[in-house]
Amino acid sequence: MTPTDFLWGAAASAYQIEGATREGGRGESVWDRFAATPGKIVDGSSGEPADDHYHRVREDVALMRELGLQSYRFSIAWPRIQPEGRGGASTNKGGLDFYERLVDLLLEHDIRPFVTLYHWDLPQALQERGGWVNRDTVERFAEYADTVSYRLGDRVHDWITHNEPWVVAYLGHVTGQHAPGLTRPDLYLRVAHHLLLSHGRAVPVIRSNVRGASGGGKVGITLNLSPVEPLSGHDEDERAAVIQDGLLNRVFLDPLFKGAYPADVLERQPELEIETGELDTIAVPLDFLGVNYYNRTIVTMGPNDQPRTTTRPEENYERTAMGWEVYPRGLYDLLARLKRDYDPPAIYITENGAAFDDTVGPDGAVRDPRRVAYLEGHVEQVVRAVADGVPVKGYFAWSLLDNWEWAEGYTKRFGIVYVDYATQTRIVKDSGRWYQRLIAGEGMGL
Numbered sequence: 001m002t003p004t005d006f007l008w009g010a011a012a013s014a015y016q017i018e019g020a021t022r023e024g025g026r027g028e029s030v031w032d033r034f035a036a037t038p039g040k041i042v043d044g045s046s047g048e049p050a051d052d053h054y055h056r057v058r059e060d061v062a063l064m065r066e067l068g069l070q071s072y073r074f075s076i077a078w079p080r081i082q083p084e085g086r087g088g089a090s091t092n093k094g095g096l097d098f099y100e101r102l103v104d105l106l107l108e109h110d111i112r113p114f115v116t117l118y119h120w121d122l123p124q125a126l127q128e129r130g131g132w133v134n135r136d137t138v139e140r141f142a143e144y145a146d147t148v149s150y151r152l153g154d155r156v157h158d159w160i161t162h163n164e165p166w167v168v169a170y171l172g173h174v175t176g177q178h179a180p181g182l183t184r185p186d187l188y189l190r191v192a193h194h195l196l197l198s199h200g201r202a203v204p205v206i207r208s209n210v211r212g213a214s215g216g217g218k219v220g221i222t223l224n225l226s227p228v229e230p231l232s233g234h235d236e237d238e239r240a241a242v243i244q245d246g247l248l249n250r251v252f253l254d255p256l257f258k259g260a261y262p263a264d265v266l267e268r269q270p271e272l273e274i275e276t277g278e279l280d281t282i283a284v285p286l287d288f289l290g291v292n293y294y295n296r297t298i299v300t301m302g303p304n305d306q307p308r309t310t311t312r313p314e315e316n317y318e319r320t321a322m323g324w325e326v327y328p329r330g331l332y333d334l335l336a337r338l339k340r341d342y343d344p345p346a347i348y349i350t351e352n353g354a355a356f357d358d359t360v361g362p363d364g365a366v367r368d369p370r371r372v373a374y375l376e377g378h379v380e381q382v383v384r385a386v387a388d389g390v391p392v393k394g395y396f397a398w399s400l401l402d403n404w405e406w407a408e409g410y411t412k413r414f415g416i417v418y419v420d421y422a423t424q425t426r427i428v429k430d431s432g433r434w435y436q437r438l439i440a441g442e443g444m445g446l
C-alpha cells in the first residue's frame, strides 16, 4: 500500500517549455548560445518557442488541475532572475513576478509546487567568467538561491537545488553534447565539486528563507542515478562496473551522505583541490533525495581502462525512442540500494518517463500504450519499494508536456500531454488519462 500522503505529480524545466527567451527582461543562457551553434542540436532548433508556456501558464495549470496532479515540479530560469549573472540592482523583478504568478496559480488549484533552482540554464554572463569551472559561480548560485527563495519562500516549501549535476559535469564539460559544450575530461570532478558545493552553500540559505511551512522548508537535490551492471562475470567487466558506479552514482552520493568522495573516483582525477570545510558544506543534511530514473547501465571494460556502456542484445528488452532500454526493475534495485547504502530521510522520484514517436490519430486522440506500460511498470516498482520500507514520498512523471529535449531538439516526445508545436494545441495522451485515473485512485488498486 502506498501511504496516503504520497504525492503524484509531473515535472518540467524552464528552458524546455517556457519559450519567451528574449522577453520579460530575461538574459541569455548557455543553452541559448549552445543551441545557436550550428551542429549542436539535431534539428537545429532551440528553446524558442518550445511550449510557449511563458504565455500559457494559466492554461497549463488548468490542464494540471484537470489531470488531478497533486504537485508540479518546475525550474526557475536563472537568467530570468539575473540576466547578467549578478544580483543586486540588476536583479530582474519581472522574472520573479512571473514565477510568483505561476506559484499562485498552482496554489489556487491545490497543486504543491516543487521548485528546482538549477536545471542547466546558467546565465551566459557567468559562463563568460568560467561557468562551473570557476569557484566564484558557487557564490553566485548561493546569492541567486537567496533571491528566489526569499521571494517565494512564503509559499513554496519544497526546494531542489540542482537537477542532475552529472549531466552538467559530464555531458557539458567532458563529451560536449550539452552546453557549454566543452570537451575537457580533466574538468569533470572540478565541475561536479563546484556544483555540489553550491548545493551545500544554498541549502541553509533556502531553509532560512522558507516561512510558514509546518515542520520547516524541505530542501533536496536531484540526481540521475542508475544501477550499474557488468556485461559479464569477467573480472574486467566487474571492475568496469565499479568504476562506472563511482563516476555516475557514488561521486555525488558519497559526499552528500558520507562527507567524502569515493577513493576510487579521486584516484582517477587526483588533481581535484578540496579546501578545508568544503566537504562538510556539501554534507549538510538533506530533507530528501530526488531521484531521476530512466534506465539501468550495463558496462564492459573499454580501451584505456575506461568503462564503456553497452547492452545485452540477447535480453532483448524494449527500447524507447531515445534508444533507452525499458527496465522497470532497475528502479526497485536502485531504491533498495539507496536505502541500504545511504539511508536518505525521504526520496522523491523527481523524473521517470519515456519518449515514443507519438502521432495524432484521425479521431484526434494520441494513443501511447507503450508509455502507459512504461509508467505503470515503474510505478509498480515504486509500490514494491515502499512496501519494503524505502521512504519514497512521491512520484513525478517526466514530463507534463512534450517539450524541447536538449540536443535532441523537438524530435523526442516525453509528455503525457501531446503538443502540436505549430499551433501550440495540447492534447492529453492516453497516458495522461491513465495517470489521471491512477491519481484518482481507480488504477492499480492504489
Ligand code: FCB
Pocket: 013, 016, 163, 164, 167, 224, 292, 351, 398, 405, 406, 414
Ligand atoms: C533528464 C533531464 C530532463 C529530460 C529528461 C528526458 O536527464 O533532467 O530535462 O531531458 O532527462
